[in-house]
Amino acid sequence: MTPKISVIVPLYKTERFVEKCVRSIMEQSFQDIEILCIDDCSPDDSALIVRRLAAEDSRIKLIHHMENRGLGGARNTGILHAKAAYIASVDSDDYIAPTMLEALYEGTHDGHYDVVVGGYERVDETGKVLSRHMQSVRSLDPIPDDQDPYKIANPAFWNKLWRTTLYTENDIFFPNHIYYQDAATTPRIFAYAKNVNVIGGLHYKYLVRSDSVTNKTSDKHKLDKYRELDFVKDFFIQRGLYEKYHDAFSRRVFETYKNHFLTIADGKRALDEGSLKYLRYLLLMRESYLHLDDAIRGMTFEELTRAFEDGSADIRRLALEKKTIAIDGLPPKIVRPWSRTPDVSVLTLHSGENEFDQSKRSLENQSYKRWTHKVFSGLGNVESHQALYNEIMANSGRYHIFLKLDADMVFADESILEEIVKRFNSDPSLDHFVVACDDWMTGKQIIGFHAFSNRVTWNISAEGLFVDPSPKRPGKRVIVERTDRPYFYHSPDPSPFQAFHFGSHRALKLCQRHRPYEDKRADAMNSQWDVFFNVWNRFVETGDGRLGLALVACHLVVSGDLGEGVHDYKDAQLVEAFKQREHLTAAEMMSFLQPFWGTRSSRQTYFGKAVGLDGLRKLEEDRVLRKKAKAKRPVGVRKTEDGTAKQGFSESDERIRSRLRYRVYSAALSPFIGTSLKLKLKEKPTVFFRDAKHPALKLGRWLHRKDLPSDLQGC
Known part of the structure; x- marks a missing residue:
């Protein structure tokens, strides 16, 4: 029975x-x-x-x-x-x-x-x-x-x-x-x-x-604490439940490390150095998992090795020993559940760009036909991007691939969409594909086009300046910064006002005037300066007034005559400033801009004015850290497009690594460091991390306690 x-x-x-x-x-x-x-x-x-x-x-x-x-x-x-x-x-x-x-x-x-x-x-x-x-x-x-x-x-x-x-x-x-x-x-x-x-x-x-698991402080215990969380996260992602349980999972990460910390601390009459080191590691792991999140999970073993450059055995084992958590003894696999030809959702943000009709025609001419097109018009910069990301997450069960095709972006030929679909089909782990566009304003290839699988999610924020955050993703991101042929043309025929807005918006990213020092992005300062220098060279070469207007708008932001709202096309201050200058001739603009851009020394002075003293200090810190990282980085071998071997790592790899940051907080370290170190931590956080021995600290960037989400405070 x-x-x-x-x-x-x-x-x-x-x-x-x-x-x-x-x-x-x-x-x-x-x-x-x-x-x-x-x-x-x-x-x-x-x-x-x-x-x-x-x-x-x-x-x-x-x-x-x-x-x-x-x-x-x-x-x-x-x-x-x-x-x-x-x-x-x-x-x-x-x-x-x-x-x-x-x-x-x-x-x-x-x-x-x-x-x-x-x-x-x-x-x-x-x-x-x-x-x-x-x-x-x-x-x-x-x-x-x-x-x-x-x-x-x-x-x-x-x-x-x-x-x-x-x-x-x-x-x-x-x-x-x-x-x-x-x-x-x-x-x-x-x-x-x-x-x-x-x-x-x-x-x-x-x-x-006495030999209970909760009283242990071995390497396996701290690694298994990571595996426990990662095992559940893999499951939620593969079953399509991660978006539903994302907040609950984040709370669990915070609480499980906090509780384990208390168990260890309360269970010992005196904490020896080994226990202190272990507890310190737990807190660092908690903060990195909460804030680095999918970035570290998307790294290959080689990327982990390079990121944690002192070769920490604990960190490397995160990648090597993941296989021990699978029931059948194999590493968890990312399976793309596409049983039929993928459906593509093309999403466009439209604010009056001159190329919009051309962009729509280039989409209609694509050989791949399983797509729908949705246009977001009449919204501000922040609202339009929030709407776009919410649209992707809300329709993840309906479409397989999502394309962010800006209204000033034109397909180079009719086969591009089919190539993008093939790339996703051929690589089940691909979730975010980024490709450079041929940009008219700079005459160069710049990063601009994004495609996403239906597994990505975003934490929607009101960030008004950098409105294209990387999504959370179970798989990987591929960035193609240089293409052997055009994939997209970016802003091939901008209107004068469009060019003026281009200059003002990018100048905000260059200056970052109202961002806290810790949040200033050195990579954005450098990349936007390169953009404007290329625009200047194009203006000198062609004399096109639209290029001059972009540089004039940049100067208005640098000098403080235009405020933070000019990232929106409808900003009244932006519109009024353009009306006052739209009739300037190319010669008049050249005469106005020459003192700032004409010589190398004048450009250096102008750059310093644009980014300010804090920006220059941030750039120098970033330069020193990059120099140290480069000195330690092992020489790798990669294959070029023609299959030949080439020393070093791809620009895509460099870009990915440059954006990986560990975010840790004073609460994680203050219980374990003396007065002198606390003072250094408070007054010179960058120096503190540069001198620190732990690999997470070496890679880390200091953020103040106020950045911790309110529902996770209380450590």
């Missing part, structure tokens, strides 16, 4: 406790059970003890592993062998009260509830109760759609009754050979459970041992 509950008991090095554990199950008031004891190649007599007990009770089944699979692997074996509609679990050093299974089964209400949760006591080896843990009696039926899966109940596998099909039908199992596997599994189950009943009662007795 089929039992109503299958009780799973993993066995490994618990011969002192296993008989008490199994007998507590044998003596349950609820008898309609099977007891699945999984011998995970235990080197002691645990299996012999269970074999002796099995001779007394036919409900006990002893299953042997041929190789050690860890606690998670033993639980998976029990789940796969379970015959009952519900499963329970008791770790072999714990034991349970005689009425636990009866109470849990009654809590299913004749099979209605998917999960039933009871309370538990933490006890020592003498049976003394150290603490009691019991949630308020309640039920979630159904579980609300916006429910945080981490907040339903504690993540433990062992104080609950689970519907077996939650695991088997949803293909959810425990990771092998990592600590914190309960936390890596329970939230995934709760994402699929329909309802939960919390019944209370202190039925489960959790044994606290």
